[in-house]
Structure formats: structure tokens, C-alpha cells
Amino acid sequence: MKENIIIQSFLVMGSVSFVIGFLLSIAAKKFKVVSNPKKDKVLSALPGANCGACGYVGCEQYAEAIVSSNVEINLCKPGGEETVKKIAEIMNKEVSDVQRMVAVVLCAGGSRAKDEFLYKGLKSCYYASKVFNGQKKCKYACLGFGDCVEVCPFEAIFINKYGVAEVDILKCTGCGLCVKVCPQKIIKLVSCSYQVHILCSSKDKGNIVRQICSVGCIGCGLCVKTCPVRDITLEDNLAFMKYDKCNNCELCVIKCPTKSIVSKIQLNSKENFSFINIAK
Amino acid sequence: MKNTSLLAIFISSVFVNNIILMRFIGLCSFFGVSNKLSSALGMSAAVFFVMTLATVVSWFIYNLVLLPLGLVYLKIIVFILVIASLVQLVELFLKKNMPGLFKALGIYLPLITTNCAILAVAFLIVDYKFNFLQSIIFSSGTALGYTIAIILFSSIRERLELAPLPNAVKGYGIVFITAALMSLSFMGLIGLFGF
Numbered sequence: 001m002k003e004n005i006i007i008q009s010f011l012v013m014g015s016v017s018f019v020i021g022f023l024l025s026i027a028a029k030k031f032k033v034v035s036n037p038k039k040d041k042v043l044s045a046l047p048g049a050n051c052g053a054c055g056y057v058g059c060e061q062y063a064e065a066i067v068s069s070n071v072e073i074n075l076c077k078p079g080g081e082e083t084v085k086k087i088a089e090i091m092n093k094e095v096s097d098v099q100r101m102v103a104v105v106l107c108a109g110g111s112r113a114k115d116e117f118l119y120k121g122l123k124s125c126y127y128a129s130k131v132f133n134g135q136k137k138c139k140y141a142c143l144g145f146g147d148c149v150e151v152c153p154f155e156a157i158f159i160n161k162y163g164v165a166e167v168d169i170l171k172c173t174g175c176g177l178c179v180k181v182c183p184q185k186i187i188k189l190v191s192c193s194y195q196v197h198i199l200c201s202s203k204d205k206g207n208i209v210r211q212i213c214s215v216g217c218i219g220c221g222l223c224v225k226t227c228p229v230r231d232i233t234l235e236d237n238l239a240f241m242k243y244d245k246c247n248n249c250e251l252c253v254i255k256c257p258t259k260s261i262v263s264k265i266q267l268n269s270k271e272n273f274s275f276i277n278i279a280k
Numbered sequence: 281m282k283n284t285s286l287l288a289i290f291i292s293s294v295f296v297n298n299i300i301l302m303r304f305i306g307l308c309s310f311f312g313v314s315n316k317l318s319s320a321l322g323m324s325a326a327v328f329f330v331m332t333l334a335t336v337v338s339w340f341i342y343n344l345v346l347l348p349l350g351l352v353y354l355k356i357i358v359f360i361l362v363i364a365s366l367v368q369l370v371e372l373f374l375k376k377n378m379p380g381l382f383k384a385l386g387i388y389l390p391l392i393t394t395n396c397a398i399l400a401v402a403f404l405i406v407d408y409k410f411n412f413l414q415s416i417i418f419s420s421g422t423a424l425g426y427t428i429a430i431i432l433f434s435s436i437r438e439r440l441e442l443a444p445l446p447n448a449v450k451g452y453g454i455v456f457i458t459a460a461l462m463s464l465s466f467m468g469l470i471g472l473f474g475f
Contacts, residue, residue: 008351
């Protein structure tokens with residue numbers, strides 16, 4: 001009798017698992033999704049940590065993005081250079097071909113832009129921006145509470161001595177998380193070969209800007225006239241770079257009466273300069 | 281269970297015997313994915329889907345195979361096997377036929393394989409000796425109870441993020457306290473419909 005029970009349970013268990021396994025194998029064949037073989041290769045080249053540093057949910061989503069849309073292949077931080085090389089091989093891309101994008105905060109105000117009121121709420125740009133559009137008189141200014149500093153996975157953003165967020169272009173990977181989080185929408189992604197920026201986003205009229213911020217763009221148009229490659233335009237009392245033909249000649253930096261045009265080459269050390277040349 | 285009318289079973293499984301707040305089953309996912317309302321919705325949709333399906337399959341296997349052969353003691357291992365492979369099957373099916381839903385459920389679908397609430401429902405149905413219709417009502421009601429609990433809880437947690445809390449209860453401390461208070465308030469329903 002005892003042997004009977006053992007045999008019976010063995011048979012039932014075996015047959016149930018056999019049937020389930022059989023059904024699963026049929027289903028696996030029937031519902032097979034043909035995925036791009038390149039995607040599988042890219043996926044295996046990625047480290048598989050699913051850390052999300054690239055800005056995608058996991059490695060699989062990033063691999064899919066690489067294959068289907070022309071996303072940059074150097075976003076994977078844990079993988080480093082080796083991974084980029086591997087992916088470049090699979091995708092037939094050259095590593096140096098990739099234009100590295102870096103973020104730039106288009107505001108230089110900080111302590112040089114006047115406050116409208118004393119804000120004592122939560123130390124977050126998001127909440128500060130909800131109170132009368134921020135504590136600065138300039139409604140386009142960087143609020144300086146560092147939402148972008150917190151969100152940056154690479155510690156590439158810091159608050160500089162004037163109380164404005166600034167991007168370290170050596171560490172920035174161009175993931176764009178700061179662009180999304182900034183409530184003032186003054187962070188922009190540009191190719192790292194452009195090193196001259198107009199650090200102002202104010203669309204107020206010149207005389208107003210002059211009153212509330214010492215480094216704001218007053219829309220005088222000197223830079224537009226000066227630019228030898230015509231890469232600067234004036235719109236809504238604000239000069240801005242098209243980031244198209246700029247050759248970093250820095251003529252506009254010299255001409256700007258309020259010093260709101262800044263060359264990052266000047267600011268950064270020599271090492272950075274050589275790095276930019278390599279990127280070019 | 282004294283009252284076995286369908287409505288009574290439904291109300292009982294949603295509110296009176298809520299799987300999370302009264303039975304304390306499936307707590308890991310309850311605390312794990314309730315930090316955002318959107319992820320809570322995704323998880324509860326996946327639970328609803330799998331719980332109802334798993335109950336149907338396990339009811340057939342129990343009543344048509346295990347019970348006639350007198351192999352009831354095999355139910356634990358068989359149910360685990362059935363649920364795990366069912367989730368796998370559903371995953372394959374969704375990936376092919378409903379990629380939109382598959383993406384929406386995302387990581388929560390495979391997580392359900394190890395969700396004890398699913399297994400618990402399969403066992404409870406055996407314990408209560410439900411017939412087929414009753415088990416379907418019971419399982420979908422339980423899943424609905426799970427949904428209600430996790431949605432309420434995640435809404436509270438989203439607000440807790442912004443609340444000024446003492447350091448001692450920050451993070452999971454206040455989360456556990458909140459869950460306990462919710463459970464207490466659900467206990468007020470004991471006795472409804474004679475359960």
C-alpha cells in the first residue's frame with residue numbers, strides 16, 4: 001500500500017510537471033517574439049546591472065533604444081570605455097564619431113540677481129518655483145536650491161560661488177535628467193564642442209533686466225553684430241546661440257556690455273581645453 | 281464560512297477578510313511597490329490578472345486530479361508549480377499579443393511568481409470547499425481587495441513623503457505605523473454578513 005502511494009504521487013507530480021513543461025515549450029515557440037539580433041548582442045555587451053544611469057529603466061530598454069533610435073552609445077557609466085567600444089563594434093559606429101552632449105545652465109545670476117522676497121520654504125527649486133514663480137525678481141533665473149544637483153547621477157552639477165547651478169563638463173554625460181527636473185527650464189543640452197554660452201534666459205526688456213540683474217542679457221544686439229559666423233540671434237529681448245556654426249572665437253564675450261556671455265574655456269583649466277580639442 | 285451566497289463571498293473577500301489588512305498575506309509587495317500610485321496600479325492589475333487565472337487552473341487540478349486520487353498532500357508543491365508556470369505562460373502570451381499591456385505591467389508580472397497572496401487564495405479555496413463559480417468570485421474579490429488596499433496605501437505614502445516627520449519614524453517606520461492604522465480601521469468591519 002505504501003509503495004502504491006509513493007508511485008501514485010510520483011506519477012501525478014511527474015505528469016503534471018510534464019504537461020506544464022510541454023505547454024510552456026509550445027507557448028515559447030508559438031509566442032516567440034523575433035527581436036533584433038543586434039539588440040541581443042548589445043544587451044550582452046552591456047553590464048546588465050539595470051542601474052538606470054543611462055536614463056533608461058534598465059539595460060534592455062537602453063539596448064533597444066540604441067538599436068531602434070539613434071541614441072548615443074556612451075551613456076553606460078558602469079560599463080565604461082570597454083562597453084562603448086563593444087557596442088560601437090556591433091553598431092558599426094566609431095567611438096569618436098559620437099558628439100558628446102553636455103548640459104549647460106543658462107543663467108549666471110544667483111547673488112547678482114536681486115531677490116524679490118525672502119523664501120523660507122522647502123529647499124527645493126520645484127517648491128520655490130510654485131511660490132510666485134520663485135524668489136528672484138527675474139522670473140527666468142536659476143533658483144539655486146539644486147534640484148539638478150540632487151538628480152544628477154554623476155555629481156556633475158554643483159552650485160557655484162554665486163549660488164547658481166553649474167555643470168562640470170568633464171563629468172556630464174548628457175543624460176538630460178537635469179533638463180527634465182529644472183522647473184525654470186533653463187538647462188539645455190548642447191554639444192560639448194561649443195564652449196561659448198549666453199548665460200541668460202530672461203525675456204524681460206533691457207531696462208528691467210538692468211535693474212534686477214547685473215549679468216543679464218539686455219538685448220542690445222552687439223553680439224549679433226559682432227559674431228563673424230552669425231550664430232547669434234535676438235528674439236524676445238534675448239540673444240541666444242544657435243549652436244550651429246560657433247567656432248568659440250570669443251569675440252562676443254569681449255563685446256558683451258553686461259558680461260552675460262561666458263566662455264567656458266576661460267573658466268575651465270587647461271586640461272579641459274585639451275579635452276575639448278580631443279572631442280573635436 | 282457560514283454564508284456562502286455569491287454576494288456575501290464577494291463583500292467578504294474585498295472588505296471583511298481583506299487579504300492584506302485582515303489576513304496579513306502578500307505584505308512584501310504591499311510595502312515594496314506602494315511608494316508610487318502608478319506602480320501600485322500596475323502591480324494590482326497584474327495581481328488581479330494572475331490571481332483569477334491561477335485560481336481557475338488550480339481549482340481544476342485540485343478537484344479533478346488531486347482529490348479523486350487522494351493526493352491532497354501534494355497540493356502545496358503542485359500549486360506552486362502551477363502558479364509559477366502560469367505566470368511564465370501569461371508573460372509569453374502578453375509579450376507577443378499585447379505588448380502594450382506587457383510594457384505597462386513590466387517588472388511586476390515576474391514578481392507575482394513569488395507573491396504569497398496568489399498561493400494563499402488557492403489554499404483558501406480548498407479550505408472553504410468552494411465550487412467553481414464561488415472560487416472565481418472569491419479570487420477576483422480578493423484581488424480587488426488587494427487593489428483597494430494598495431491604492432489607498434500608496435496615496436497616503438505619496439503624501440507622507442512631504443510630511444515633516446520626526447527622525448525616529450522616517451522611512452519605513454511611519455509606513456508600518458500607517459499600515460497598522462489602516463488595518464485597525466478595516467477591523468471595524470468584522471461581523472459584517474456574519475463573518
